[in-house]
Amino acid sequence: MTLAYIVIFASFVLFAVSVVFALGWAMSHGQMQNFQRGATAIFDPDEPLGTRTDSFPGSAANVVSPPERSHE
Amino acid sequence: MSEQTISIAQTESQRQAFARQRAAIDASARWPVLGFFTGSVVWLLIGTVLALLASIKLHSPEFLDGPSWLTFGRIRPAHLNTVAYGWASQAGIGVTLWSMARLSRTELRYPRLLMFAVLLWNIGMLVGTIGILAGEGTSIEWLEFPAFAPPFFALAFAIVTVSTMVTFSNRREPHVYVTQWYLIGAVFWFPWLYTAANLLVIYAPVSGVSQASINWWYAHNVLGLWMTPIGVGSTYYLLPKVLGRPIYSYQLSLLGFWSLALFYNWAGVHHLIGGPIPAWLITLSIVGSVMMLIPVITVAINHHMTVLGSFRQLRYSPTLRFIVFGAMSYSAVSIQGSLQSLRTINEVTHFTHYTVAHAHMGAYAFFTMIMFGSIYYIVPRLTGWEWASGGLISFHFWSTSVGVLVYFIALTFGGWYQGLDLNRADVPFMTIVRNTLPYLQIRSWAGMLMAAGHLAFAALFAMNLLHFGKQRSGPTLFFDRPDAATLTVIGDAPGRTV
Numbered sequence: 001m002t003l004a005y006i007v008i009f010a011s012f013v014l015f016a017v018s019v020v021f022a023l024g025w026a027m028s029h030g031q032m033q034n035f036q037r038g039a040t041a042i043f044d045p046d047e048p049l050g051t052r053t054d055s056f057p058g059s060a061a062n063v064v065s066p067p068e069r070s071h072e
Numbered sequence: 073m074s075e076q077t078i079s080i081a082q083t084e085s086q087r088q089a090f091a092r093q094r095a096a097i098d099a100s101a102r103w104p105v106l107g108f109f110t111g112s113v114v115w116l117l118i119g120t121v122l123a124l125l126a127s128i129k130l131h132s133p134e135f136l137d138g139p140s141w142l143t144f145g146r147i148r149p150a151h152l153n154t155v156a157y158g159w160a161s162q163a164g165i166g167v168t169l170w171s172m173a174r175l176s177r178t179e180l181r182y183p184r185l186l187m188f189a190v191l192l193w194n195i196g197m198l199v200g201t202i203g204i205l206a207g208e209g210t211s212i213e214w215l216e217f218p219a220f221a222p223p224f225f226a227l228a229f230a231i232v233t234v235s236t237m238v239t240f241s242n243r244r245e246p247h248v249y250v251t252q253w254y255l256i257g258a259v260f261w262f263p264w265l266y267t268a269a270n271l272l273v274i275y276a277p278v279s280g281v282s283q284a285s286i287n288w289w290y291a292h293n294v295l296g297l298w299m300t301p302i303g304v305g306s307t308y309y310l311l312p313k314v315l316g317r318p319i320y321s322y323q324l325s326l327l328g329f330w331s332l333a334l335f336y337n338w339a340g341v342h343h344l345i346g347g348p349i350p351a352w353l354i355t356l357s358i359v360g361s362v363m364m365l366i367p368v369i370t371v372a373i374n375h376h377m378t379v380l381g382s383f384r385q386l387r388y389s390p391t392l393r394f395i396v397f398g399a400m401s402y403s404a405v406s407i408q409g410s411l412q413s414l415r416t417i418n419e420v421t422h423f424t425h426y427t428v429a430h431a432h433m434g435a436y437a438f439f440t441m442i443m444f445g446s447i448y449y450i451v452p453r454l455t456g457w458e459w460a461s462g463g464l465i466s467f468h469f470w471s472t473s474v475g476v477l478v479y480f481i482a483l484t485f486g487g488w489y490q491g492l493d494l495n496r497a498d499v500p501f502m503t504i505v506r507n508t509l510p511y512l513q514i515r516s517w518a519g520m521l522m523a524a525g526h527l528a529f530a531a532l533f534a535m536n537l538l539h540f541g542k543q544r545s546g547p548t549l550f551f552d553r554p555d556a557a558t559l560t561v562i563g564d565a566p567g568r569t570v
Contacts, residue, residue, distance in 0.1 A: 007272055012337060015261070019333040031248050039322035041247040042175065042313060045083060046090040052316045054389040054449065
């Protein structure tokens with residue numbers, strides 16, 4: 001019984017420590033700065049902001065050449 | 073060559089480079105992710121059959137009451153474990169692997185080892201499920217698989233975690249997007265929980281109420297630290313990607329993750345309110361549960377404000393429709409969960425069908441619906457083949473969403489009345505049992521509706537894998553968008569528009 005409480009409580013503490021450690025890493029590595037850049041990190045020149053992506057891509061070999069593309 | 077021409081050429085070459093990179097990432101993830109998805113769909117169907125049998129037996133106990141392996145005591149845990157570990161976990165792992173590779177902008181690491189993990193996982197599922205049906209289940213909720221099954225999952229978990237973390241550590245994108253935080257949390261926390269719980273409950277079992285404490289600390293965290301981070305993380309990636317706009321508040325999204333990381337782990341023991349365990353442990357758990365309102369409200373605001381102004385897109389995008397339904401359910405079930413952990417409410421709802429409704433709101437209306445939406449987005453990118461029928465996806469959406477809502481409403485009311493009656497000494501127990509029958513019958517009908525949706529989903533998935541039918545030249549939408557002509561051709565497949 002005592003073992004169980006030790007494990008549960010130690011896990012609580014370890015969880016908290018791991019979270020605090022990760023938070024410290026994030027702060028010291030600039031992850032908490034420039035939120036605008038962070039929010040748009042998932043977009044790129046091929047799938048830029050303003051482009052909806054709910055269709056499927058094929059292979060890279062089929063990339064459409066510039067004249068076929070239209071931009072919003 | 074003019075400066076403008078050079079600039080356009082550079083932009084185009086940059087665009088093609090990103091397109092190639094994404095195609096290479098998808099190719100690296102193809103087989104392991106499709107392997108986990110295939111396993112998940114098979115176990116979804118098996119789990120659904122077991123669910124229907126268990127549901128019908130609760131109001132018609134004479135139904136298939138002959139063979140011992142078909143009795144409620146075996147069918148019900150077999151259902152829980154097949155849907156939790158066979159369907160939800162495998163779908164979640166597939167989404168995690170693909171999303172981490174995409175967000176890290178690098179190929180998925182150790183794809184062959186991951187295929188071995190797929191094999192391990194499904195062997196574990198098979199022997200575990202047969203073990204439960206054969207009467208070898210442990211009778212400990214969420215950990216019913218017999219002792220010979222968990223090592224398969226533990227090893228598979230280890231491979232998944234190593235692959236995810238190595239992929240992450242090789243990332244080309246310096247910023248750690250909020251979804252990555254959620255996914256790292258999931259693959260880091262859950263194997264730890266699973267191993268610790270199995271050690272203390274199955275292999276070196278502690279006695280008495282300590283076992284129950286560990287049991288519910290673990291069981292609640294299956295939803296909170298495994299399904300929730302994957303479901304919410306996937307939403308934070310797919311909502312902006314589908315809509316083509318960033319999330320409303322990136323600050324709020326990070327606040328949501330870090331507060332979930334700090335508070336959720338404390339919440340599980342509220343399942344034992346009224347039990348003979350130290351009061352401080354339960355009180356601590358209630359505090360953790362109520363504190364969960366912080367991440368839930370931040371996520372709810374963020375999701376709602378991101379979609380605000382684009383609700384029309386729900387008409388066209390299957391992914392968006394499932395994801396938004398799941399995100400709304402997340403807010404609802406989480407607020408309900410915080411309230412349910414309060415002693416005054418829990419003394420009515422505990423040991424009633426109300427809790428079953430709540431669990432299905434979380435595991436199904438929230439997590440499963442987001443997994444459906446994610447799979448609709450991911451699979452065509454892996455197979456290079458579009459979904460065969462928008463109509464069938466629509467049927468899948470309406471049958472599962474209406475089904476789970478009817479399920480939830482029926483059991484919530486039935487369970488609440490059941491709880492009120494159970495607290496009255498003057499109401500005979502059998503009267504209470506009889507009073508629940510109409511709600512249980514409605515649940516079975518709702519379950520059949522959901523099962524029909526699962527069949528449609530499985531058929532679509534199989535047709536996609538087999539490249540069944542004509543190759544389509546555009547995305548499978550519910551309706552043609554009126555503004556389709558103005559949208560951008562994204563290029564990887566000629567003629568495809570978004």
